[in-house]
Every structure is written in structure tokens, then in C-alpha cells.
Amino acid sequence: MDPITLEPNPAGGHCGDYTLAVAGAIAEAVRVLNYATLPHNAAAGAPYPSTLYDIASRLRTAAAGTDQLFRQMEDRLTVIAATREITVSHGPFPTDPAAAVARAVEALQWCNRAASMFAAALADAHNALSPLGVRIPADPDDAPGTADDSDSGEGWA
Known part of the structure; x- marks a missing residue:
């Protein structure tokens, strides 16, 4: 994917192409996160509980x-819908643009509710x-449980 510079107020103003590129970047970001957390990538992509916490x-x-x-x-x-003539190319309301718009509004309202539930779940x-972490030995050669934990120089991640 081509890199994108994210600007809330782009210098040239907003346009449909830029808005679609940002939506595409979000989809690509989720895809990258999915790959980073695959079992064969997870040790590097999400090494600690703190990484998962930050994600x-x-x-x-x-x-x-x-x-x-x-x-x-x-x-x-x-x-x-109030200012332009809406056309319907397919779907359950091919001859009733008002019903098609009402259905789309209903679907967006459901997306809004689902987004709120998703944010709450996250x-x-x-x-x-x-509260989760893992003990990281101060020296990679130290075997777990061989050092005195009170002054071992170990850290948490």
C-alpha cells in the first residue's frame, strides 16, 4: 500500500479520494496487526502483555x-438525500429511494451502536x-528462579 500522510485538515482541503485513502489505511492497519499477532509472528509482533495492553x-x-x-x-x-436526487441501482428498494436512504440510515445507526459496544469491550x-507483565531476567544467561528476586536487577514488561 502506498504510504499516506494523515492530516485532519489537509492543506488542499478534504476530497473524496483522500477520505477513501484514509479509510483504506485503517483497513490496512488492521491487516498488519492481524499478521503481527499470528502465532508465528506474535513473539516478535506482540512480545509482552504490555504490548497487548498498548494495542x-x-x-x-x-x-x-x-x-x-x-x-x-x-x-x-x-x-x-434532501438536496439531491438519489438513485438506487439495486437492492430491496430499486424504485423507492426514500426507503433505500432510510435503510442506509438505519444501518449507520446500528454501526454507531456497535462502535460504542466495541469501544466499551476494548x-x-x-x-x-x-496488571499483566512478564519477568525479564537482567542477564539472558540467568535461568529463571536462580537469582534472588529482591535484588536481581530484573525488570518487568
Whole structure:
């Protein structure tokens, strides 16, 4: 995928192509995270519980913003339907654009509710991951349990 510079207010203004590129970057980011956490990649891609904690935190932040996105998409569709002639190319309402728009609005409202539930679930996962860590020996040659834990120079991750 081509790299994209993420700008909330791009210098040239917003355009449909840039908006679609950002949505594509989100899809690509999820794909990369999926690969990073595959069993054969996970030791490097997600080495510690703290890594999983941070992933959950960042995804929670992203998910928390999607309810706003879906509300704004719903609002935009409503404005378009009120100001332009909507056509329907296929689906259950080929001759009833108003019904097709109403169905799309309903679907976006469901996305909004699902986004809120997803954000709440990620917050729960983030909290559950919070206390977890692994003991990291100060010297990789130290065998677990051979050093005095009170002053071993070990850390947590």
C-alpha cells in the first residue's frame, strides 16, 4: 500500500479520494496487526502483555471515535438525500429511494451502536490487560528462579 500522510485538515482541503485513502489505511492497519499477532509472528509482533495492553488502548481510542464518524455519515447522507436526487441501482428498494436512504440510515445507526459496544469491550480488555507483565531476567544467561528476586536487577514488561 502506498504510504499516506494523515492530516485532519489537509492543506488542499478534504476530497473524496483522500477520505477513501484514509479509510483504506485503517483497513490496512488492521491487516498488519492481524499478521503481527499470528502465532508465528506474535513473539516478535506482540512480545509482552504490555504490548497487548498498548494495542488495546490505541484500538479503544480509534473505536471511540467511530461513533462520531457514523453519526456524521448518517447526517451527510440525510443532507444529500434532501438536496439531491438519489438513485438506487439495486437492492430491496430499486424504485423507492426514500426507503433505500432510510435503510442506509438505519444501518449507520446500528454501526454507531456497535462502535460504542466495541469501544466499551476494548476498554474492558485494556483494563484486564493492565496488571499483566512478564519477568525479564537482567542477564539472558540467568535461568529463571536462580537469582534472588529482591535484588536481581530484573525488570518487568
